[in-house]
Amino acid sequence: MSKFDTINRARKTLGLPECASMGHIKANYRELLYRWHPDRCPQDPQKAAEMTRQITEAYKTLMDYCNNYKYCFSEQTVKRHRSPGELWMERFGDDPVWGKKDKNS
Numbered sequence: 001m002s003k004f005d006t007i008n009r010a011r012k013t014l015g016l017p018e019c020a021s022m023g024h025i026k027a028n029y030r031e032l033l034y035r036w037h038p039d040r041c042p043q044d045p046q047k048a049a050e051m052t053r054q055i056t057e058a059y060k061t062l063m064d065y066c067n068n069y070k071y072c073f074s075e076q077t078v079k080r081h082r083s084p085g086e087l088w089m090e091r092f093g094d095d096p097v098w099g100k101k102d103k104n105s
Contacts, residue, residue: 007065010058022066029059 001009011018015026032055034040041048082090 006061010061013054013058014062016062025062025066027061029055 011020012023014032016025016028020028033052036048036051036055038045038052039049
């Protein structure tokens with residue numbers, strides 16, 4: 001199995017979209033682990049234990065990938081990942097109609 005296949009499988013196990021923040025990864029992991037914890041599924045402890053193992057393995061796979069991912073801090077890359085609000089302010093921030101209103105006026 002290729003590295004992409006392994007990561008993609010882990011992503012799907014945690015119910016994540018193709019793009020997710022670290023917070024989203026952790027939240028889904030906690031939610032799934034809570035749902036499938038063997039103490040919460042007494043009717044089928046073997047399935048709960050297997051799901052817990054899969055969820056934990058998927059989380060470790062994604063954390064390993066994320067912790068070893070090289071981040072680029074160049075101006076071009078940072079600009080490419082601006083939020084919609086930052087993009088709006090950059091384009092229209094000084095515009096008298098669309099920009100921020102001066103509270104002193």
